Every structure is written in C-alpha cells, then in structure tokens.
Amino acid sequence: MNVTIDRLAPESPSSTAPSSASPSSASPPKCCPTCDKTLNADLACWNCCDRLCASCHKPTGSAFVAVCWSCWFRAEQQKSTQATAAS
C-alpha cells in the first residue's frame, strides 16, 4: 500500500510584502458628510447624533457607536478565528 502524504508547505512571504500596511488610504473626514459640521475627536457629529466608523468612516447611526456593525462583525470573526487557530 503506497500512501503518499502531501505536506502542505507553510505559506512563506516570498515577495517583499509592504511593511507599512495602511488600513485605508483615505484619512478620516474632518466634517460630517451629512451636515458638513466639524466632527469631534471621536469622529462624532452631535448635530446629527451620528458618528463615523473608526475603521471604514461610514456613519454608524449613533454618536455612541464607534464602529459600524459590519466592521464590528468582521473584528469578531477575526477574533474567533484567531482563538480557534490558537487552540
């Protein structure tokens, strides 16, 4: 019986990957996209009671929500994936 076990080679970054990984080329907007008022340090607009996502800069729908639903969900998925990989 000939059983061939193909070991998967670990992925090695052969090419020089860009070390400075910028999450997004666009800098966070300084003004509210809805009312054009100046946002505060947390990217929140108290005129609209809305806040831009810290990750993707889309309005989260509430001035108290720092990260939009989709970004939060993605972060949770990554967390669970890392937890599974670690165990």
Ligand SMILES: [Zn+2]
């Ligand atoms: Zn606004």
Ligand SMILES: [Zn+2]
């Ligand atoms: Zn987001």
